[in-house]
Amino acid sequence: MKRQRRRTGQAVKTQQRRSGGRTVKLVDIAHARSGDKGDTANIGLIALKPEYYPVLVKHVTAARVAQHFKGMITGTVERFELPNLNALNFLLHGALDGGGTISLKTDAQGKVFSTALLRMEIERR
Amino acid sequence: MDYLAEVTMSILQKQKSRDAKRGYATDFVTQMERILPTVVARGIKVTANAGGVNPKACANAVADVARKLGLGGKLTIGIVTGDDLLGRLDGLLARGHDLKNLDTGRPLKDVRDRVLSANAYLGAAPVVQALQRGAQVVITGRVTDTGLTLGPLMHAFGWASDAWDQIAAGTVAGHIIECGAQCSGGNCLRDWDTIPDMAHVGYPIVEARSDGSFDLIKHPGTGGRIDVPSVTEQLVYEMGDPQSYITPDGVADFTTIQLNQVAKDRVQVSGVRGKPATDKLKVSIAYFYGYKAVGTLVYAWPDALAKAQAADRILRQRLKDLGLKLEAIHTEYLGADATHGPLALEHVDVANIPEVQLRVGVRAREEAPVDRFTREIAPLILNGPPSVTGFAGGRPKPEEIVAYWPALIDKKMVQPTVELISA
Numbered sequence: 001m002k003r004q005r006r007r008t009g010q011a012v013k014t015q016q017r018r019s020g021g022r023t024v025k026l027v028d029i030a031h032a033r034s035g036d037k038g039d040t041a042n043i044g045l046i047a048l049k050p051e052y053y054p055v056l057v058k059h060v061t062a063a064r065v066a067q068h069f070k071g072m073i074t075g076t077v078e079r080f081e082l083p084n085l086n087a088l089n090f091l092l093h094g095a096l097d098g099g100g101t102i103s104l105k106t107d108a109q110g111k112v113f114s115t116a117l118l119r120m121e122i123e124r125r
Numbered sequence: 126m127d128y129l130a131e132v133t134m135s136i137l138q139k140q141k142s143r144d145a146k147r148g149y150a151t152d153f154v155t156q157m158e159r160i161l162p163t164v165v166a167r168g169i170k171v172t173a174n175a176g177g178v179n180p181k182a183c184a185n186a187v188a189d190v191a192r193k194l195g196l197g198g199k200l201t202i203g204i205v206t207g208d209d210l211l212g213r214l215d216g217l218l219a220r221g222h223d224l225k226n227l228d229t230g231r232p233l234k235d236v237r238d239r240v241l242s243a244n245a246y247l248g249a250a251p252v253v254q255a256l257q258r259g260a261q262v263v264i265t266g267r268v269t270d271t272g273l274t275l276g277p278l279m280h281a282f283g284w285a286s287d288a289w290d291q292i293a294a295g296t297v298a299g300h301i302i303e304c305g306a307q308c309s310g311g312n313c314l315r316d317w318d319t320i321p322d323m324a325h326v327g328y329p330i331v332e333a334r335s336d337g338s339f340d341l342i343k344h345p346g347t348g349g350r351i352d353v354p355s356v357t358e359q360l361v362y363e364m365g366d367p368q369s370y371i372t373p374d375g376v377a378d379f380t381t382i383q384l385n386q387v388a389k390d391r392v393q394v395s396g397v398r399g400k401p402a403t404d405k406l407k408v409s410i411a412y413f414y415g416y417k418a419v420g421t422l423v424y425a426w427p428d429a430l431a432k433a434q435a436a437d438r439i440l441r442q443r444l445k446d447l448g449l450k451l452e453a454i455h456t457e458y459l460g461a462d463a464t465h466g467p468l469a470l471e472h473v474d475v476a477n478i479p480e481v482q483l484r485v486g487v488r489a490r491e492e493a494p495v496d497r498f499t500r501e502i503a504p505l506i507l508n509g510p511p512s513v514t515g516f517a518g519g520r521p522k523p524e525e526i527v528a529y530w531p532a533l534i535d536k537k538m539v540q541p542t543v544e545l546i547s548a
Contacts, residue, residue, distance in 0.1 A: 031315040031354060035363035038228045038531065044361020046354065048315070072466040080367050082380050084396075085357050089364050097455060100529050101132055102414060104455035104486030106463045114314065116465040 023121050030056060032114035039099035040075075040091050041110030043117050047086040056088055057081065059122040065090050068120050069113075090117070126173040127270040127303055128153060134267060135411030135527045137177035138211065138242040148179030154186045157262070158194070161187075165196050168261070172252055172273045176264045178211075178242060180204045184264045184546055191548035200548040203255025205265035207541040210243040210408065210534075217538065224408060224532040233532065239413040241527060245406045245534060248373030249295070250286065251541035252276030260545055267409060271299030271372050274331065282335040286374075293377035293399025294337030296370065300377075301341060301359050301394070302329045308341065308359035309390075310349030315358065322348025327390075338395035340387065351390040369400070373407075373536070376400040406539055410530035415452070416495040418523045419486040420502035421459075423515030426479050430461050432510040433483040439509050440485060443501050449487075449494035457484045482515065488526070495523040 026032075026045070029052040034043040045060060047053040062079040069077070075093025082089060096110055097103040107113070128150040141148030153175030157164075164171060176183040184202045191200045210217065214237070217224070224233035224243075233240070244267035253276050255263045263276070275295035278284065284291045301308045309329045310320040327347025333339040341351050360379060364370070367379035376399060383396040424432040437456045444454065457463040459482035462470055487498045499521045506513055 031358065033312070033314065033358040033362050037363060037365060038529070040228075042361075042364055044358065044364060046315075046357050046361065068468070069466075072468075082361070082367050084380055084382055085360060085384070087357060087361055089361055089367055091365065097453070101526050102417075102488070102528050104417060104419065104453060104488055106457055106459065106484065112464045116468055119465065119468050119471075 022124060024124050025118070026056075026060070026120045026122065027115070027118035030118065032118055034110050034112065034114035034117075036096055036099055036108075036110040039096050040093050041073075041095035041113045043090045043092065043113050045088045045090065045117060050086050053083065053086040055122070055125060060088060060120065062090070064120070064122075065092070065117065068117065069095070072116075126153065126171070126175065127273060128173065128175040129177065129267060131409060131529045132411060132527055134178060134244050134409060135241040137179070138411075141179050146179075146182050149177040149183035149186075150175040151186075153183065154190060157187050158190045161191055161194055161196060161200070164262070165191075165199050170256065170261055170263075170277060172263045172265070172276055174265045174268045174270075174273060176204070176206075176266045178209055178244070178266060180206050180264050180266050187262060187264065188546060188548040197548055200262065201260050202546050202548065203252075203258065203260025203263040204544050204546065205247065205251040205255060205263065205268060205541060206544075207251070207539060208244045208247050208265075208267040210245055210539070211240070214240065214243055217534070222534055222538065224410065224530075224534065227407075227531040227533065233410065233530065236412045236530065240530075241411045241413060243408060243410045245408050245539045246373060247406070247539070247541050248272045248402075249276035249279055249292075250374070251543050253279045254543045255545070256280040258543065258545055269299075269372055270303035271296045272374060274299030274302060275374055278333055282333075287401070289375050289399035289401055290397060291337040291399075292375040294339065294394075294397040295333075296372050296374065296377045296399070297360075297379070297382060297394065297397050298331045298333065298339050300370070301356060302331060304359065304362065305329075306349055307362065308356050309343050309351050310355055313350070313355045313358055315354035320348075320350045324348065337397060338393065341392045341394065343390055351392055353384045353386055353392060356384055356392050356394075371403060373402065375402045404536050405533040406536050408532045408534050410532060411527050412530055414526040414528035415488060415490040416492045416523045417486060417488040417526055418495045418499050418521045419484060420499060420521045421482055421484045421515065422502065422505060422513055423480060423482045424510065425512040425514070426477065428476055429478050429481040429512070430458055430475055432512060433458050433481045435510045436483055436505050436513070437485060440501060440505060444487075444498060447497060447501075449489075449497055450491065451487045451489045451494050451498070453486075453488045455486045455488075458482070459484055492523055499523060
């Protein structure tokens with residue numbers, strides 16, 4: 001059996017076939033890194049190609065990210081734009097059970113909120 | 126070299142209270158012992174916040190090592206202090222500096238009797254001063270990670286303390302390299318499985334120019350990768366508002382950064398703009414919070430997740446019956462939802478997950494209820510759902526929680542001090 005591999009940026013065509021081309025998973029058009037400041041997680045979302053950046057700006061809104069993480073965060077979501085880096089930065093407040101040493105979470109430092117965001121499915125244009 | 130995570134200062138403070146000669150990062154001294162002959166022979170400058178809460182003791186230890194290596198008289202060490210506010214806290218509070226928690230807004234007096242350490246983040250200025258006075262190795266207390274990179278740049282290029290664009294550029298350089306290989310292929314998601322030779326990953330080097338632009342490179346023959354995606358991932362790491370990355374030295378605007386791949390494993394960074402520094406310094410305060418413990422058990426197929434969930438219900442009922450005063454009970458199912466929560470299970474055949482680790486954590490202000498919780502895990506093996514294993518580690522241990530309290534203070538209340546010693 002051939003092992004299924006998904007490399008960021010290389011599965012776009014498969015995804016297009018599967019979804020009929022109308023929607024796309026963020027993992028296929030973006031990469032990301034996340035971290036913490038106290039009880040806030042930050043996620044930097046970076047377009048894999050410059051032409052994907054406007055799609056991110058249009059569809060990956062603060063409200064949509066808040067909806068995506070419903071039940072996982074207790075506070076609000078803020079969004080900042082970095083067009084120079086084809087990137088968006090999100091602050092997820094109340095994401096880390098108090099954060100730092102207080103938190104009881106495995107991911108107390110918010111390190112894998114990045115790929116949790118990449119599960120989001122958005123419109124292609 | 127950056128040695129100080131947010132909670133490190135309280136650990137070092139505890140060491141110093143037991144032994145006045147300790148309270149700094151001893152790893153640094155071991156490392157200096159290895160590299161000092163090269164550092165001295167080639168005139169390499171070293172800046173490190175390894176001094177922790179006892180920079181003088183750290184400098185003396187490095188001087189001893191230098192003499193032991195036959196380098197006596199050949200090394201001048203700069204010592205930066207003035208960041209430690211622990212002994213001044215009551216005076217500051219009495220004078221109306223309430224050191225409110227930046228996240229919660231609560232005044233420090235609420236936890237004053239439990240404070241273990243308090244340090245202002247100093248910037249590059251005292252590092253520059255030490256270098257100007259002839260120090261080759263500069264050992265500091267709580268100087269910002271970025272200040273350790275910016276300081277040598279300001280010294281080498283003679284940048285003024287109000288050259289905001291250059292200061293922002295040096296700050297960006299510091300931010301990119303402060304997490305070691307995290308900009309040169311480490312923890313890089315983009316095409317992660319094609320990044321070469323991570324066992325010999327190259328650490329980043331900043332090749333700076335006087336106009337503030339710089340190239341990021343690594344040694345030839347090392348592993349890892351320096352490209353626009355790897356550097357971008359590090360730029361957005363732990364970022365707040367990108368237009369105001371605030372340090373004691375100035376405010377950097379990350380929306381002005383231009384990245385260009387100019388050669389293999391060489392990224393040019395240019396265009397960085399800055400704004401004037403604020404009149405505040407951040408203060409990092411550590412205080413005793415309480416206790417926590419985490420217990421785990423592993424459940425196997427079939428219905429691994431359902432069994433783990435049943436065990437969690439039993440455990441919670443037991444904790445309730447015992448009437449324990451716990452501040453929080455947190456359950457995760459590793460292998461199912463520990464990292465991505467409900468998002469993880471959307472397209473998963475839940476009944477056929479091969480195995481699940483039940484992980485339950487509790488937190489309380491007192492130790493007793495946490496200790497009682499740790500005795501409730503093992504009974505689940507014989508008294509709970511089937512196909513359970515993974516208790517070889519024994520009863521979990523209650524851990525002390527030392528928590529972080531970020532605050533601001535007027536810059537004029539903190540005076541950095543620089544002194545020099547020779548080995």
